[in-house]
Amino acid sequence: MSRYIVIRILQAFLALIGITVLVFILVRASGDPTHLIITPTSTPEEIANLKKQLGLDKSYPEQFVVFVSGLVRGEFGDSIIKRKPAAEMIKEALPNTIKLGLPAFFIAMALALGLGVLAAARRDSIYDAGVKLIAVLGQALPGFWVAIMAMLLFSVRLRLLPVAGAGTLKHYVLPVGTMVFFLLPGMMRLVRSSMLDVLDAEYIRLARIKGLSEAKIIWKHALRNALIGPLTTAGMIFASLITGAVITEIIFNWPGMGRLLVEAVTARDFPVVQAITMLVAAMDLGMNIVVDIAYAFVDPQIRHQKS
Amino acid sequence: MMRVQITKRTANVRPRKKSRPRHIHVLKNLTFYLPLLVLTLLVFTAVFADVLAPHDPVAVSMQERLLPPAFMEGGTKKYLLGTDQLGRDILSRMIYGSRISLSVSLAVIAITASVGTVMGIVAGYLGGATEALLMRITDISMAFPPMLLALLLAVVFGPGFWTVVLALSILGWAPYARLIRGETLKLRYTDFVAQARINGASSLRIMVKHIFPNIVNSLIVVITMAVGMLILAEAALSFLGVGVPPPAPSWGYMVNEGRSVIDRAWWISAFPGIVIGLVVLSGNFLGDWLRDKLDPRLRQL
Numbered sequence: 001m002s003r004y005i006v007i008r009i010l011q012a013f014l015a016l017i018g019i020t021v022l023v024f025i026l027v028r029a030s031g032d033p034t035h036l037i038i039t040p041t042s043t044p045e046e047i048a049n050l051k052k053q054l055g056l057d058k059s060y061p062e063q064f065v066v067f068v069s070g071l072v073r074g075e076f077g078d079s080i081i082k083r084k085p086a087a088e089m090i091k092e093a094l095p096n097t098i099k100l101g102l103p104a105f106f107i108a109m110a111l112a113l114g115l116g117v118l119a120a121a122r123r124d125s126i127y128d129a130g131v132k133l134i135a136v137l138g139q140a141l142p143g144f145w146v147a148i149m150a151m152l153l154f155s156v157r158l159r160l161l162p163v164a165g166a167g168t169l170k171h172y173v174l175p176v177g178t179m180v181f182f183l184l185p186g187m188m189r190l191v192r193s194s195m196l197d198v199l200d201a202e203y204i205r206l207a208r209i210k211g212l213s214e215a216k217i218i219w220k221h222a223l224r225n226a227l228i229g230p231l232t233t234a235g236m237i238f239a240s241l242i243t244g245a246v247i248t249e250i251i252f253n254w255p256g257m258g259r260l261l262v263e264a265v266t267a268r269d270f271p272v273v274q275a276i277t278m279l280v281a282a283m284d285l286g287m288n289i290v291v292d293i294a295y296a297f298v299d300p301q302i303r304h305q306k307s
Numbered sequence: 308m309m310r311v312q313i314t315k316r317t318a319n320v321r322p323r324k325k326s327r328p329r330h331i332h333v334l335k336n337l338t339f340y341l342p343l344l345v346l347t348l349l350v351f352t353a354v355f356a357d358v359l360a361p362h363d364p365v366a367v368s369m370q371e372r373l374l375p376p377a378f379m380e381g382g383t384k385k386y387l388l389g390t391d392q393l394g395r396d397i398l399s400r401m402i403y404g405s406r407i408s409l410s411v412s413l414a415v416i417a418i419t420a421s422v423g424t425v426m427g428i429v430a431g432y433l434g435g436a437t438e439a440l441l442m443r444i445t446d447i448s449m450a451f452p453p454m455l456l457a458l459l460l461a462v463v464f465g466p467g468f469w470t471v472v473l474a475l476s477i478l479g480w481a482p483y484a485r486l487i488r489g490e491t492l493k494l495r496y497t498d499f500v501a502q503a504r505i506n507g508a509s510s511l512r513i514m515v516k517h518i519f520p521n522i523v524n525s526l527i528v529v530i531t532m533a534v535g536m537l538i539l540a541e542a543a544l545s546f547l548g549v550g551v552p553p554p555a556p557s558w559g560y561m562v563n564e565g566r567s568v569i570d571r572a573w574w575i576s577a578f579p580g581i582v583i584g585l586v587v588l589s590g591n592f593l594g595d596w597l598r599d600k601l602d603p604r605l606r607q608l
Contacts, residue, residue: 011443018447019451023459136588137588140535140587140591141583141584141587142539142542142543142559142583144546144559144563145562145580145584146580148566148569148576148580149576149577152569152570156569156570239452239454242452242455243452243454246454246458246547247543251566261455262458265462266548270462273459273462277459280455281451281452284452
């Protein structure tokens, strides 16, 4: 067990080093960042000074050491556009994204569980058809388009909700709804299919023979086991959270990480892009480790495998 | 995973009547013919865009901006689906936009499917350290959020056709590799592969001549299922301004352009989004249909 965990953590650490090197190379490959700051009137001395200030006069290996030691201390460099530490900008933006992401995650999870179980328990019923329809449409319609259409309907036409921005509780409805739209179809499909597999199992038949109530069979016996499968897809859920956050924040002008990232990309503000990429990659890896370990606790087959 | 259930329908199987009328056959397979029709139309539109489009997709006409579609009050027959902020014809832009969606998707599929297939077969057939290394790379790239990488690449190389293709390809090969490896593992110990080995065939020859032909079905299914996802991803990148740059009329970018005038001109955003949805839906349905016909074992995908 502990051997398994150590191996997983080592692997994640290797992956993190890989991503660090990749980010370092990609950012340097994008060209000299001083070109973004200098004006036509800058003298060669000013340019040289700027390079020194940004640490670009050193060799690549030296720059890499500076880069990594900065990462370890939580320093990602200063934003080229805003001239303040990238870490500070992230600190301001991250809570706003969490405020959207957490409610969206829990709402999507509750809906996915309820609807997924309902569809599996009443297979081929009208409920199942409805759930399938939601899943099919959810995976085909572009989330950004659905969000804009919702904005058109609820904010512009019916005037029920504010168009964009952050502030009151009403400001949360459309952005959170959009994030749920990104998360729900995949999660719901997973719950449904893994529930169907479990309901086919021998021990569920045994429970039926024992005469347990259908509700008890589904919610107590089947659901527990059905949840193990979707647990492993944490990576997928995390990826759709990121995608959802980026698109939602752009559409609703929400001052979070996604908007910060897209603004930094458009302005080629590479220290900020670099900082967000590293942070998200680290969070992603961390989450995968937690899930792997949780999974190993639940499933003895993994705990005892030789790896 | 497939299990035959004894139901009323399977219990008393009667021999099927000789031949059913053609229209019944078409109706029963509507989830095949309808998506096929939509996708054929898409290819046709993309190929003959310059003949089909009534206007130049980038021609600006400031006097005729924000015109509503022809069926609304104030619309003209000249611009069937209306015009945008610069007076450009929405219909023509959508027709030309099909070229971008289709060419990006095809390029990405060509790259990811070939890389993934080679890696999957090599990993599955050779095994050992090669397999371990390749599969670890696969795991890592499947865990990385694709949106993040696409944005990172856009800042590095600047937006453009090949940046989009690269961004979607860099992570996109991993699912192919994983699937193909699984298929190869099953074939590795079959009699015909053992026979080939006894006959002295090289590893390369076995992989190309004996294993590859047997995984083509799975490959076709996965490729078809990827079409919808890729069109959606390309649209999302364009929407964020890191797709094929304007003035090229990409569907995702058109939806974004309509955002600022959504209170006055809903048609700019609405129509391209509907087309994206329709095409993705068709791709997904066709993929499901092919999977059930060619390779029902992949049902869980």
